[in-house]
Amino acid sequence: MPIDITAVTLAELRYVVALSDQRHFGRAAKSCRVTQPTLSAAIKKFETTLRVTLFERSSKHVAVTPLGAQIVEEARRVLDATDRIGDLAARGHRPLSGPLRLGVIPTLGPYLLPWLVPPLREAYPDLQLVLREVKTSVMVEELAHSQLDAGILALPIPARGMSSSPLFEEPFLFVGPSGHALGKKTSVKEGDLEGERVLLLDEGHCLRDQALSICNKVGATTDDRESDFRATSMETLRHMVGAGMGSTLLPALAVSDDEEARSHVTVRPFVAPQPGRRMVLAWRKTHPRAEDHALLAEFIRKHAPDVVKSTRNHATKK
Amino acid sequence: MPIDITAVTLAELRYVVALSDQRHFGRAAKSCRVTQPTLSAAIKKFETTLRVTLFERSSKHVAVTPLGAQIVEEARRVLDATDRIGDLAARGHRPLSGPLRLGVIPTLGPYLLPWLVPPLREAYPDLQLVLREVKTSVMVEELAHSQLDAGILALPIPARGMSSSPLFEEPFLFVGPSGHALGKKTSVKEGDLEGERVLLLDEGHCLRDQALSICNKVGATTDDRESDFRATSMETLRHMVGAGMGSTLLPALAVSDDEEARSHVTVRPFVAPQPGRRMVLAWRKTHPRAEDHALLAEFIRKHAPDVVKSTRNHATKK
């Protein structure tokens, strides 16, 4: 009959380790907060199920057999690991602690995270933040499949079963080549885009869809079919504009103060009604730690740079 | 209320790991040989006692939370360690396997072990032999205090509560300086030692006591009080004899075939009644693996070199 390790209890392992430490049934029992008969019985059962003798008892001394010593070592490992489980769990129900896999869209991540991460680490040192920069289309997939816990993206969320909390509104800025006609004005309005050739990002970026929708509304050209004119990143988009291939719309956070000097472009804000995008923190409705996400959203609203208007309304909506 | 890690069961950890692997309650339950309600309840209890959510259930998918993944990892460690306990135990009740701390007296060890250890390792590869070379006085201490499992020494055993199994009788040989008068005979008898100056080992060696007892019987000189004449090892004893400081008695195994050439000494065997010592394997009466020791004694009898006469009587006596 083979050994049935299933029948072993964690309590028994604790008793075995305690007895190995104390070499005395009474003291070992006391250190385990049980009575001596309990400990005796447990040790005996353990030895019986394993069919080995761990302890050599005499009326005066309790000695550990060599095999017993090896088993005690493993038992210690077992108990250590269980303790670590307890620690993980204890840490786990403090707010915003433990692992959190956060997705951020690439048109926002590089510009928001430098503002966000340092204070977040300071405020919640136990938070193990795993950041992934993924396009909206991928993000909703990963959110739905539990590969991400939450994500920062722009409305509308192209998926069902998601909860979200508003973060801020990020206005778009007009970016054209240096010397562009619109550069003569201090600000532009949406309608000014009529007839402009507006360069777009690659498929899958929400920024592309948002810009495209504005262009369609006001009658701007978008070269939609010519893939040569689709940039795979905003950096590429900048260079294409700087090279005079067209104009574009960039989210405010992505535009630095010395943008015009750095990229040889003209940057102008829009007058109201400002086009822009509404950023939210989103997560699966079924996610067990929704409170954490609400807390995180609140934190992001507080620490978003001034360029964007943090949303005051904290309500969570579908 | 703090988390009571005491309340978790190894079974629960198995279920948690299985569910993390299978992502399906039914299959996980089957892989654990329990019914699905059992597994559901166990997972729920585990999550309740730890007050964390390990699994995100929906009617179609079971997903592991990030914290859950960490806990599952630790749970795996726990189960691995328990499995190792099972392995240790399983190995443990095969004969002559696992750790065995064996003491050997220094006047025998270097000459017996080369004959003994190689076949022993081959016959019992799972035996983890830890050898210690200790004088008889120390050995009985360590045997009594469970620091050794068994020991090879000469009768009589200066301790109570020991069992032993006879191994072999090892005759003593007369060793004198080259050109010694007794060298003219092919063999000597005990009485020839009368008037000889016999050199002895240091205190604590049983060989000293045995030689001393013979010397006292036949009236040989032993310089008992002059510590300068006490050798701390048999090697020293050899050199002292070779230097003409006196004669000595050496156990047969310690004398090599080319002893006379190598050490410039004269070696002669005794005629019957041959003086010698009776070697035994000894262990605490209370030692839980006495069968192993009987087995080991039998093995030693079989593999002892021909110089000594293996005892045929296998009986264990006090």
Place this chain on the structure above:
DNA sequence: TCGGAGTGATCGAACGTGCCTATCGACATC
């Protein structure tokens, strides 16, 4: 030689709990 102190083993009772079968409710699919 006797008794007291200290140790581990044993016994019977009671409570807790882990497991089972049977069933339900939610959801998806046809």
Place this chain on the structure above:
DNA sequence: GATGTCGATAGGCACGTTCGATCACTCCGA
């Protein structure tokens, strides 16, 4: 709307862990 799948729930049984009380043994001092 019927069917099938999946996980949760309910009820009940049985085993095992625990405790208090007690026993058997050894050692040691009077």
